[in-house]
Amino acid sequence: MVRRMRRFVAGGLLVLLLGASPAWGLDELDAEEDISDLLPTTFPIGARARTFAERPWAVLPQVGYGPDTGPVMGAQFSHRDVFDSGTAISTSAVYALNHQQSYSFSVASPHLMDDRLLLMLRGKYYYDPQRFYFGIGNNDIGPDPLATYGFQDAGGALTIGYRVFERVAINFAIGIREVHIGKGDRHDDTPFLQELPDSDELPGIGGGVVNPIALSLVWNTRDDVLRPTHGWRVILKAIHTNKTLFSDFEFTRYALDAGYLRSFNDGRQVLGLRVNGEIIDAPTHEIPFWELCELGGSDTLRGFFPHRFLGKSRVLLNGEARFRLVEFDFYKLWRVRVDGVLFGDGGRVFIDRSDLEDEFHLNSEFVDRVFSDFQYSYGGGFRIALSEALVARIDVGFSNEETGLVYLSFGHTF
Numbered sequence: 001m002v003r004r005m006r007r008f009v010a011g012g013l014l015v016l017l018l019g020a021s022p023a024w025g026l027d028e029l030d031a032e033e034d035i036s037d038l039l040p041t042t043f044p045i046g047a048r049a050r051t052f053a054e055r056p057w058a059v060l061p062q063v064g065y066g067p068d069t070g071p072v073m074g075a076q077f078s079h080r081d082v083f084d085s086g087t088a089i090s091t092s093a094v095y096a097l098n099h100q101q102s103y104s105f106s107v108a109s110p111h112l113m114d115d116r117l118l119l120m121l122r123g124k125y126y127y128d129p130q131r132f133y134f135g136i137g138n139n140d141i142g143p144d145p146l147a148t149y150g151f152q153d154a155g156g157a158l159t160i161g162y163r164v165f166e167r168v169a170i171n172f173a174i175g176i177r178e179v180h181i182g183k184g185d186r187h188d189d190t191p192f193l194q195e196l197p198d199s200d201e202l203p204g205i206g207g208g209v210v211n212p213i214a215l216s217l218v219w220n221t222r223d224d225v226l227r228p229t230h231g232w233r234v235i236l237k238a239i240h241t242n243k244t245l246f247s248d249f250e251f252t253r254y255a256l257d258a259g260y261l262r263s264f265n266d267g268r269q270v271l272g273l274r275v276n277g278e279i280i281d282a283p284t285h286e287i288p289f290w291e292l293c294e295l296g297g298s299d300t301l302r303g304f305f306p307h308r309f310l311g312k313s314r315v316l317l318n319g320e321a322r323f324r325l326v327e328f329d330f331y332k333l334w335r336v337r338v339d340g341v342l343f344g345d346g347g348r349v350f351i352d353r354s355d356l357e358d359e360f361h362l363n364s365e366f367v368d369r370v371f372s373d374f375q376y377s378y379g380g381g382f383r384i385a386l387s388e389a390l391v392a393r394i395d396v397g398f399s400n401e402e403t404g405l406v407y408l409s410f411g412h413t414f
Helices: 002-010 031-038 353-359 366-373
Strands: 057-066 070-082 087-096 101-112 117-133 147-165 168-182 208-210 213-220 231-241 251-264 269-281 293-295 309-311 313-330 334-350 375-386 390-399 403-410
Touching: 031 213, 057 390, 070 390, 269 293, 293 313, 293 334, 309 313, 309 334, 313 375, 334 390
Parallel strands: none
Antiparallel strands: 057 070, 070 087, 087 101, 101 117, 117 147, 147 168, 168 208, 168 213, 213 231, 231 251, 251 269, 269 313, 293 309, 313 334, 334 375, 375 390, 390 403
């Protein structure tokens, strides 16, 4: 099974500009993080003539094949200045012959009320008939999963932001997320999640509804959206849901995400560092396992499968070296800029607060604990920017569990 999973995520296929058989998975809806990219937006209001190098829209096909998915087809469309208003829209659809599928859309405007008001509306649908479960905690169960299950996730969020200063915004969001957990498909002897001992004690095993409200503070001094070369991006946020809000669960998530970029040689080389942490506070059995802090996948520990590590809190470090490779014109449709990337990731999850305090207690064994208990991954990839429209990301990650996991996604890691 492990060989099949490796072939599945490593069987990428280049078609047109970009296409791949990625590691399937869709992160939870996170409007607060995406709205941070609206702050450095500099699109002028009002019609003007644009060269193709400045074109604000692009369509990117996604075509590939995976042993567990069969043929995969889809497309991503982005337009960052609809009707010369500064409003951005984005939509994507990916479908696999073996029924994995993902659909999403977003509409955002940073130019309301003299650029003070920011609005973003997002929605998504994702279905995977064979998602893997590796247990809870910073475990060493992998690379073979404990179980598999069918996973369906649908939701949306509305975010309203107010720009206190040019680069600082306070945001309020309200959303809905409905998850259905079933047995799905099984093509080997891996047990279904519902067949594990004491599985009925796992919160959220039947799915459920979560209606979160969120408050966040965003500070972004980046110089660009598609190819940032310097500056900070810092996000502080709190997300809460309870049964008064018609949610099936009750918890509060606190998160910090801070990233810094510095450029060299007139921006041709960029070094970046990101620090991320999350803590969830909740009564016993009130956090569904699909809302726990996660590590693994395209935005955290590249080189581990998505949702590989689950816990009530996490700490994460990402480092990247980005370097310009080539620029060229694609049939006078878009100006294409390709960057190479080398990266290293490290982090771990914690099951409870005492686990977290023990890990970071400052004594003579602190360094040994960090190096022995953290999970690490590394790898390389590409960033492909199409004019002023979108940036696609291909990363190939390695870890002590997996060799060459391929991730296809859009936007930067940080």
